[in-house]
Amino acid sequence: MSAPSVNKGLTFAGSPIKLRNIVLFFAGVGILYLIPQFLDGKPFELRLLTVIFLYAVMGQSWNILGGYAGQISIGHAMFFGLGAYTSTIAFLNFGVNPWIGGLLAVAVSALAGVLIGIPCFRLRSHYFVIATLVVAESIFLIFSEWSFVGAAIGLELPIRPSGWENFQFHRNKIPYYYIALTMLVVVTIFVIWMERSKIGFVLKGIRDDEDAVRSLGFSPLRYKLIAMAFSAGILGFCGTFYAQYVLLIEPPTVLFASISVIVALIPIFGGIGTVAGPIIGSVILLTISEYSRVHFSGSGRNVDLLIYGALIMVFAAYCPGGVMSMISSLRARFRKGAV
Amino acid sequence: MNPILRVENVSVRFGGLQALGDVSFAVANNEILGVVGPNGAGKSTLFGVICGDVHPDAGSTLLAGKSITGKSSDEIARSGLVRTFQTPRPFTTMTFLENVTLAALTKTNDVAIARERARLVLDQVGLSDCCDRPSSGASTGQRKRLDIARALGTEPSVLLLDEPLGGVDPGSIADMLALLKRIRDRGVTLVVIEHNLEALTGIADRLIAMTLGKKIADGAPKDVMSDDRLVRAYLGDDDAAA
Structure with a gap:
């Protein structure tokens, strides 16, 4: 077959992209960068948005493996925790700057993802899900007992002067907002690229029918490991961010199963296998979580989980594809109506 | 004959069942080879062996003179041998x-x-x-x-088609056969499992017939179709005699 000519037009990673979408994306990002100017003296709203961005990034990272490749993990807290511990231990024991520690966290989490993926990807469907849960729980138990990482007490980061060089901001938390937002923008652009690239096509093929992908000449294991490395690496940096934000890490806050569940729930609720899904899921679920935590005081944690549960049941019954699928079907109906 | 695909003395056993027993044949470059036989003859297992989904207990397969025995199906596909599925x-x-x-x-x-x-x-x-x-x-x-x-x-250089006419409405069969011929004319070798014997006979250069995991006939479509062993395999001894 001779090399065909390629249609010229606006493309990204070889696939057509609408100028309108690019303009909307960057306009939205621009507005988000301006928002802190209006949040002076509003620490709750600032924290809420920072946490929404962080969890949206975590949701995007889960979505790479769970949404695009169809490999449902409920053990992703392990990569978040490994990232948090890597940069913290590197700083406490070797004086490594947290920014460099963040890159180390990406490498360690990605490597852990590959090493865990090699045996776990031999399993399919429910068995893979159970394997991720078991591995994550094992890591949780090991870190809870291991004195080098502070065991159950965890590790505390010493307070350093506020500043970008120390990745610590005490009175004015706005830089955390910018860092979280930048993480979200970078990761979202990366996911848009990945979705349209060869990797994205193969991952979606694996999600639909792994054996059919293999029959065409692709190694599903290789691509699942790539997805795992991307997914785990991104979560590793999220762990570093969290450690620098809270300055205290312990197994229940960075390695616990509930983190894995929430990280999976965000894209599932927003729209699994879509770019916007994790962002929408994070906005809705984290807003509910944070407001219920504040308004229901000590019992807030349980209330937000109750609301999560109710929402998930409603969506599972009436809109299993999440908010994005609901938007798509509404759009289709609107278009039909317009015709 | 310039074989692009060679199957040599392949045997596969699933527990107590001999799914393939000492099957050998070669496919010439740019040939359309039909594989026929009743259900349970071992045709799909044979495809599985060729494309790496099933590992044989004995025997070997060669693509363009190189052994592909024991290779994974994705490696074999990258070598130029690709399959389609029955469903x-x-x-x-x-x-x-x-x-x-x-x-x-x-x-x-x-x-x-x-x-x-x-x-x-x-x-x-x-x-x-x-x-x-x-x-x-x-x-x-x-x-x-x-x-x-x-x-x-x-x-691909070799395409294994598993019942390409299965479920196709009768009016479209001629179009499908014409398509298969065009594919061959573009230089692709075809190995086709098909139950529509009349249609297959119209396009195949050669047929092999199988029953109970064994090759029972190999030759020109007309000769294989009139072979008593194939008739008996489809109809049974009593009906064939009648």
């Missing part, structure tokens, strides 16, 4: 074009080039009107063609 398996969350683009990405990392190649292939199989349609809504005939298009997207 087509489209990637249902993708459009027709995306299905074939994915296949074409085995030959390039550039999605734009793969997409254009996919358009050409869809045009070749008569699905150019369906490019942007979701494959989940495809009819059986369209699924069969899409399966073939996807395999062609990988630019």
Whole structure:
């Protein structure tokens, strides 16, 4: 077959992209960068948005493996925790700057993802899900007992002067907002690229029918490991961010199963296998979580989980594809109506 | 004969069942070889062995003179031998074009080039009107063609087709046969399992007949179709005698 000519037009990673979408994306990002100017003296709203961005990034990272490749993990807290511990231990024991520690966290989490993926990807469907849960729980138990990482007490980061060089901001938390937002923008652009690239096509093929992908000449294991490395690496940096934000890490806050569940729930609720899904899921679920935590005081944690549960049941019954699928079907109906 | 594919003394046993017993044959370059036999004859197991899904207990397979025995199915596909499935398996969350683009990405990392190649292939199989349609809504005939298009997207040298006419409406069979001939004319060797013997006889250069895991006949379609052993395999000894 001779090399065909390629249609010229606006493309990204070889696939057509609408100028309108690019303009909307960057306009939205621009507005988000301006928002802190209006949040002076509003620490709750600032924290809420920072946490929404962080969890949206975590949701995007889960979505790479769970949404695009169809490999449902409920053990992703392990990569978040490994990232948090890597940069913290590197700083406490070797004086490594947290920014460099963040890159180390990406490498360690990605490597852990590959090493865990090699045996776990031999399993399919429910068995893979159970394997991720078991591995994550094992890591949780090991870190809870291991004195080098502070065991159950965890590790505390010493307070350093506020500043970008120390990745610590005490009175004015706005830089955390910018860092979280930048993480979200970078990761979202990366996911848009990945979705349209060869990797994205193969991952979606694996999600639909792994054996059919293999029959065409692709190694599903290789691509699942790539997805795992991307997914785990991104979560590793999220762990570093969290450690620098809270300055205290312990197994229940960075390695616990509930983190894995929430990280999976965000894209599932927003729209699994879509770019916007994790962002929408994070906005809705984290807003509910944070407001219920504040308004229901000590019992807030349980209330937000109750609301999560109710929402998930409603969506599972009436809109299993999440908010994005609901938007798509509404759009289709609107278009039909317009015709 | 210049064989591109050679199967030598292949045997497969599933527990107490001898699925294939000492099967040997060769496929010439640019040939259409039909594989016929009743259900349970071992045809699909034979395909499984050739494309690496089933590992034989004995024997070997060679593609263009190189052993592919024991290789994984993705390695074999990368070597140029690709299969379609008895029940087509489209990637249902993708459009027709995306299905074939994915296949074409085995030959390039550039999605734009793969997409254009996919358009050409869809045009070749008569699905150019369906490019942007979701494959989940495809009819059986369209699924069969899409399966073939996807395999062609990988630019194979040998194509194993598992019942390409199964489920295709009678009015479209002639078109499908013409398509298979065109594919061969483009230099692709075809090995076809098919139960529609009349249709297969019309396009195959040669047939092999199987029953109970053994090859019982190999030769020109007319000769194989009139072979008593094949008739007995389909009808049983009593009916064949009658």
